Amino acid sequence: MKTGNCNSQAQEAAEQPNFRGIRDIHQQVLVLQEKTLIAVPQDVDVHPISMMSIPCRDQSLEKDKGNPIYLGIAETELCLCCEESGEQPILKLKERDIMELYRNQKAEKSFVFYRNATGNISTFESAAYPGWFICSSVEKGKPITITKDVGKNNIAFYFDPRD
Known part of the structure; x- marks a missing residue:
């Protein structure tokens, strides 16, 4: 029989990713097509992804930017990251274990x-590229990307807990 105090039980609970539904403010849900996230209108024939999130434990990250988290796609080994491509960053899905990222004391900022x-609206700013946010297009069926032009792109998402 396992014994422990409330703090260790809370810590164990925190060591599991949260599963969430994600949709933009235009009611588009995210689907996975190969290794690309696409925003499409919600429909009975559409099977949206579940997003996994888990906190980043690196205490050296900026405190006033928001809650630092890792994001991954449930039932895959794919995590969201930002990398430079040419003169600006791009949003990519890379094969990584979200729990491996979590266990590292030092953040992999990308x-x-x-x-x-x-309220129930969230934004997601890149730690590696300050001022760049995950975004969806107002056009349906377009990939999820990253932008610094927040006025032209949608950076607001509903990030709903899944049962």
């Missing part, structure tokens, strides 16, 4: 996003 929530 995989860290600052989540800011206002």
